[in-house]
Amino acid sequence: MDRKKVCKKSSAKKKMMSIELKREIIEKHEQGVRVVDLSRQYGRSTSMICSVLKRKESIKSVTPAKAYDNFQAYDNFQSEKNVAKKAKTSEDI
DSSP, rough: OOOOOOOSSSOOOOOOOOOHHHHHHHHHHHTOOHHHHHHHHTTOOOHHHHHHHHHHHHHHOOOHHHHHHHHHHHHHHHHHHHHHHHHHHHHHH
16 A cells, blocks of 8 residues: 655745834835735735734834844843753752
8 A cells, every 4th residue: 555645835934024024015005005916026925915914003003122122031031041940950960
């Protein structure tokens, strides 16, 4: 009996979008550019563009510095967590 071949999607990697890029997409759409044209221009799916447009109010309210600060706080938390973990393992030795 032959095994079934499983097709793996190699191009299905998730691409992150910066807040600036999302704002640019929102601005162009408000100027009258169609969703299809935006998806072609930015190389993203139409559903991704629609998702950005659906959340445009929350995207407009977020500042890049605020997002950066949140990332820094998370990064600092992870660093402190790793230091505590290392200290605990060194006590066990």
